[in-house]
Amino acid sequence: xxxxxVKEMLVSYKQLSAKVEIWKECLILSDNLEIKLExxxxxxxxxxxxxxLGLLKEPHKFILETxxxxxxxxxxxxxxxxxxxxxLNGRSERTLKRMQSQAIQEMLNFIExxxxxxxxx
Numbered sequence: 001x002x003x004x005x006v007k008e009m010l011v012s013y014k015q016l017s018a019k020v021e022i023w024k025e026c027l028i029l030s031d032n033l034e035i036k037l038e039x040x041x042x043x044x045x046x047x048x049x050x051x052x053l054g055l056l057k058e059p060h061k062f063i064l065e066t067x068x069x070x071x072x073x074x075x076x077x078x079x080x081x082x083x084x085x086x087x088l089n090g091r092s093e094r095t096l097k098r099m100q101s102q103a104i105q106e107m108l109n110f111i112e113x114x115x116x117x118x119x120x121x
Contacts, residue, residue, distance in 0.1 A: 001117045003104045009049060009120065010068035010104075016042055044119055052107040059085065060103035063096055 023039035082090040
């Protein structure tokens with residue numbers, strides 16, 4: 001697993017979450033084994049991502065959620081960061097990108113040391 005893989009997981013987080021919700025509703029109507037397995041796998045992936053995000057410092061988590069999960073462009077991310085942290089605590093785009101990279105690396109380290117890579121592919 002690479003940092004790019006982690007980044008792609010975060011970008012597709014909302015789609016994965018939507019799939020799980022729809023699959024759960026489908027399983028109420030019919031007991032499809034294929035959908036059940038896909039739903040369980042996707043639910044586990046969401047849980048791993050959420051736990052990784054929970055381990056991060058709040059500013060790093062905010063950047064990942066805003067830029068990658070909610071897919072705001074950098075200028076919007078900077079503005080939202082300043083609104084949340086205050087104008088005096090604002091950061092440049094370069095700094096936010098560095099913080100994002102550090103956060104992704106922290107997530108990757110947790111996934112690798114916990115031997116969770118196989119559950120995310």
